Amino acid sequence: MFYREAGDFKTSYREDMQTFPIRLDRRAYWTIVALAFLVAPFVVNDYWTNAVLLPFLVWATAALGLNLLTGYCGQVSLGTGGFMAVGAFAAYKLMTAFPGMNIVFVVLLAGVVTAGVGLLFGLPSLRIKGFYLAVATLAAQFFFVWLFNKVPWFYNYSASGQITAPERTIFGILVTGPSAAPAAKYLFTLTILFGLAWLARNLTRGKTGRSWMAIRDMDIAAEIIGVDPLKAKLSAFAVSSFFVGVAGALFFTVYLGSAEVTEAFGIDKSFLVLFMIIIGGLGSILGSFLGAALLVLLPVFLKNVMVDILHWETYIAAHLELMIVGGLIIFFLIYEPHGLAQLWRLAKEKLRLWPFPY
Amino acid sequence: MPDQFYFALEVALNGLLTGIMYALVALGFVLIYKSSEIFNYAQGVMALFAALTLVGLQSGQVPFAELINAIFGTHLSHFGWRLPPLVAIVLTAVVMVLFAILVERLILRHLVGQEPIILFMATIGLAYFLEGFGDLMWGSEIKKLDIGLPQGLSETVESLTDRWFGYGLFIDRLDIAAAAVAGILVTVLTLFSQYTKQGRALRAVADDHQAALSVGISLRFIWVLVWSIAGFIALVAGVMWGAKSGVQFSLSLIALKALPVLMLGGFTSIPGAIVGGLIIGVGEKLFEFWVGPLIGGATENWFAYVLALVFLVFRPQGLFGEKIIERV
Numbered sequence: 025m026f027y028r029e030a031g032d033f034k035t036s037y038r039e040d041m042q043t044f045p046i047r048l049d050r051r052a053y054w055t056i057v058a059l060a061f062l063v064a065p066f067v068v069n070d071y072w073t074n075a076v077l078l079p080f081l082v083w084a085t086a087a088l089g090l091n092l093l094t095g096y097c098g099q100v101s102l103g104t105g106g107f108m109a110v111g112a113f114a115a116y117k118l119m120t121a122f123p124g125m126n127i128v129f130v131v132l133l134a135g136v137v138t139a140g141v142g143l144l145f146g147l148p149s150l151r152i153k154g155f156y157l158a159v160a161t162l163a164a165q166f167f168f169v170w171l172f173n174k175v176p177w178f179y180n181y182s183a184s185g186q187i188t189a190p191e192r193t194i195f196g197i198l199v200t201g202p203s204a205a206p207a208a209k210y211l212f213t214l215t216i217l218f219g220l221a222w223l224a225r226n227l228t229r230g231k232t233g234r235s236w237m238a239i240r241d242m243d244i245a246a247e248i249i250g251v252d253p254l255k256a257k258l259s260a261f262a263v264s265s266f267f268v269g270v271a272g273a274l275f276f277t278v279y280l281g282s283a284e285v286t287e288a289f290g291i292d293k294s295f296l297v298l299f300m301i302i303i304g305g306l307g308s309i310l311g312s313f314l315g316a317a318l319l320v321l322l323p324v325f326l327k328n329v330m331v332d333i334l335h336w337e338t339y340i341a342a343h344l345e346l347m348i349v350g351g352l353i354i355f356f357l358i359y360e361p362h363g364l365a366q367l368w369r370l371a372k373e374k375l376r377l378w379p380f381p382y
Numbered sequence: 383m384p385d386q387f388y389f390a391l392e393v394a395l396n397g398l399l400t401g402i403m404y405a406l407v408a409l410g411f412v413l414i415y416k417s418s419e420i421f422n423y424a425q426g427v428m429a430l431f432a433a434l435t436l437v438g439l440q441s442g443q444v445p446f447a448e449l450i451n452a453i454f455g456t457h458l459s460h461f462g463w464r465l466p467p468l469v470a471i472v473l474t475a476v477v478m479v480l481f482a483i484l485v486e487r488l489i490l491r492h493l494v495g496q497e498p499i500i501l502f503m504a505t506i507g508l509a510y511f512l513e514g515f516g517d518l519m520w521g522s523e524i525k526k527l528d529i530g531l532p533q534g535l536s537e538t539v540e541s542l543t544d545r546w547f548g549y550g551l552f553i554d555r556l557d558i559a560a561a562a563v564a565g566i567l568v569t570v571l572t573l574f575s576q577y578t579k580q581g582r583a584l585r586a587v588a589d590d591h592q593a594a595l596s597v598g599i600s601l602r603f604i605w606v607l608v609w610s611i612a613g614f615i616a617l618v619a620g621v622m623w624g625a626k627s628g629v630q631f632s633l634s635l636i637a638l639k640a641l642p643v644l645m646l647g648g649f650t651s652i653p654g655a656i657v658g659g660l661i662i663g664v665g666e667k668l669f670e671f672w673v674g675p676l677i678g679g680a681t682e683n684w685f686a687y688v689l690a691l692v693f694l695v696f697r698p699q700g701l702f703g704e705k706i707i708e709r710v
Contacts, residue, residue, distance in 0.1 A: 100499055148691055152698045155421050155502050159641045163687030170683050244708055302503055336452040346514030353507030357500055358492040
């Protein structure tokens with residue numbers, strides 16, 4: 025009744041091809057963007073910004089990156105944690121080596137460095153496929169964690185092996201370091217994520233994204249019809265690593281503030297991001313956001329229910345959380361392999377006909 | 383001969399024995415992969431779960447004690463008996479068979495015909511679930527596994543080698559026992575798959591699902607059977623690793639070590655799993671011994687992966703794997 029496309033006429037190809045062809049969707053989208061930029065930072069209190077919004081933004085960036093590689097190009101990677109570590113350490117080295125550099129460039133350059141590294145680890149994908157490749161990307165995960173642990177140059181010879189983000193400002197407002205306001209951190213991260221999501225959406229509906237999807241659906245057939253697998257696979261690895269590297273840089277500089285590599289970028293992080301895109305929806309931009317939101321909120325929710333309301337021990341809650349996450353993964357793979365994004369699509373289909381379905 | 387040589391020899395021997403332990407875990411992977419094309423990531427957690435169950439049953443723990451205590455405010459912990467090791471092992475094997483049946487009923491049955499990578503991710507979910515479940519059932523503290531396996535330095539080997547070469551090699555008796563057990567396990571498995579009806583059915587399924595179905599082999603029964611055997615192998619691996627380093631979460635990480643072993647040996651080959659295990663075991667120990675000190679040590683964490691990665695670029699199907707043929 026309310027959600028419909030009747031009367032929404034398109035008079036050009038441009039209008040027909042836009043991301044949200046239905047007016048109501050478009051309005052909803054811009055409302056959410058406006059709320060996120062203009063209202064949320066001033067309304068939400070610091071606890072929620074730090075515990076939910078910031079991690080959500082960071083993980084959404086990482087999930088977006090992995091979704092480009094796994095969801096769109098079909099190359100499963102279990103090295104996300106390692107690539108995030110590359111982004112974080114690149115950001116740290118850049119910040120300490122060039123104190124005058126603006127934090128925006130630091131984060132983006134960290135992404136570029138990670139993209140280069142991702143390219144290198146993407147090379148085997150030209151020879152090996154499927155879970156052979158998934159296992160091969162584990163090499164990146166373990167190698168980088170080891171590297172950043174053992175080579176003191178990366179953490180500037182600090183005694184604890186920890187890296188700590190120095191204070192940096194944008195327009196005179198602190199965005200990193202312990203005394204930065206959560207709202208400022210939030211806006212900074214949101215802006216970067218907004219730009220990256222826009223980039224991802226436009227990449228995936230353009231030529232690059234189409235060649236990725238052709239490779240995903242059947243690489244040999246794609247090669248025969250003229251898609252260059254070398255270019256498609258390596259560009260997917262590079263772009264995905266760029267996103268993941270930016271996520272790692274943000275995770276370290278803005279969210280954590282200081283990090284220790286085995287603790288912050290272990291293999292559990294790789295799986296976490298993979299779970300986000302499975303639950304959210306493989307091959308869907310919206311899915312990356314939904315998956316990240318669910319897996320960031322779920323532990324907070326479970327902790328609130330089990331520890332604060334039921335007064336159970338934290339470790340029982342942690343075990344149950346593992347079971348619930350694992351169960352959810354299996355549930356989604358069996359009943360809705362396309363994840364939350366597909367549920368949303370189905371709901372929209374239903375809504376269009378509501379209340380008079382035929 | 384110089385001591386350095388014997389030292390390297392000792393390192394290599396210990397690597398061989400560790401490699402056998404890797405091969406033990408890898409065997410479980412290969413079995414499931416051959417018969418159902420499922421890459422079972424949960425194999426390591428199955429080993430952890432089996433070891434936890436064994437210790438729990440043996441020491442008479444109340445399952446889910448912490449959860450029950452939290453809900454009902456009781457103070458349960460132990461039933462107050464101790465089972466003999468053999469009974470506990472048999473009971474644990476029964477639990478693993480039950481687990482296999484449940485996995486088939488609740489997961490595999492619904493995912494028939496999905497892409498291998500979807501099944502792989504489902505087993506990652508299973509691994510998470512089982513990890514939480516095992517910890518909730520038996521508690522997550524480090525447990526000591528004691529079923530009377532030999533421990534410590536083997537004096538026989540040391541004195542023998544001392545007499546022969548003038549240098550006593552240090553070999554753990556547990557490692558020798560593990561090697562013996564692995565040998566027996568492989569022999570039994572080979573005999574089983576060559577000379578029994580079920581074994582033949584299993585090989586038929588591994589060869590061609592459709593053809594096997596058409597001659598009346600029940601795929602579901604074979605899957606339960608294979609997962610049960612994999613559960614049993616997990617139990618053996620869990621016992622060996624548990625006796626070596628205690629039953630704790632890190633036990634499930636040996637699955638990650640088994641992955642490069644598989645890539646090296648090929649996913650479909652039992653001899654491949656063993657040879658791959660030995661190569662990785664010796665390779666990582668020798669690399670750590672020679673190169674490790676130069677670059678900071680602890681290279682065991684990644685060496686196996688990088689070796690497998692480099693190897694795969696030249697031979698994508700592994701040492702003994704079937705040649706990958708792709709059709710459009």
